[in-house]
Amino acid sequence: MPEPYGVSVFIIDDNETTRAVLRMIIQGELYHVIGEANNGISGLARARKLRPDIVCLDIEMPGYNGLDVLMEIKKTLPNTAVLMVTGSNDRATIVTAIQLGASGFILKPFNSGIVLDTLDKTAALLKPHLKSSS
Template identity: 40%
Template sequence: MSDNKDISVLIVDDNDMTRETLRVILRHDGYNVVGEAHDGDSALEAATRLKPDIILLDVVMPKVSGIEALKSIRMIMQDVFVLMVTANKDQDTVSEVVKSGISGYIIKPFNAKKVLDTVQAVALKVRAKRQ
């Protein structure tokens, strides 16, 4: 296990199992998972309240999509690092989320190594920004 407790993470996904899997992977590697949200509306509320370093944000969710939630989050928190999580490999979707100012993305289905490699790369940016 790595010492990543200085990095706070918010997990946003409408699928309970996906949130649980991400939580277990991240906590096992020492990340401080400060909260979870199941849709875009609760993502904005949680991000505002918890002020995480990194948000893992599902693209496809009911009511408010991850892309719409990202736009709202960006209005309030310009500097937060966001990783989009998606099963959609469609070039238009990938292009749209990249243009939205994300720090990276994780394609579903994912494995622990892919998640940790992607989050670790962003964690390095978080730490560099603090210095």
């Protein structure tokens, strides 16, 4: 059965509540949450397999943190946009994430309007890629 039309999104966050809230905000007609992971290692493996259009990636995770995962995603899935999920506004971390290829940030605590606006802006940048891959 073909996947529903929309932009595919994968969530990587070690906090179950955060994943659930993001999933509830994101899932709809425009966005299809195709999976999630609770750590960087399994998240990276599943993202490589599922090849989502957008990954929502927590920065602070035990073990393989979000910046490590971001570097690997950009190497192996260069057309996948990565939105960093964070509760911190640490300037050095934000600058590093941008230098590593992050497409944007989703700040905690979540505001559904801002999350969807961030996804909309990111998806608009992906449109040429999305059309060429269909």
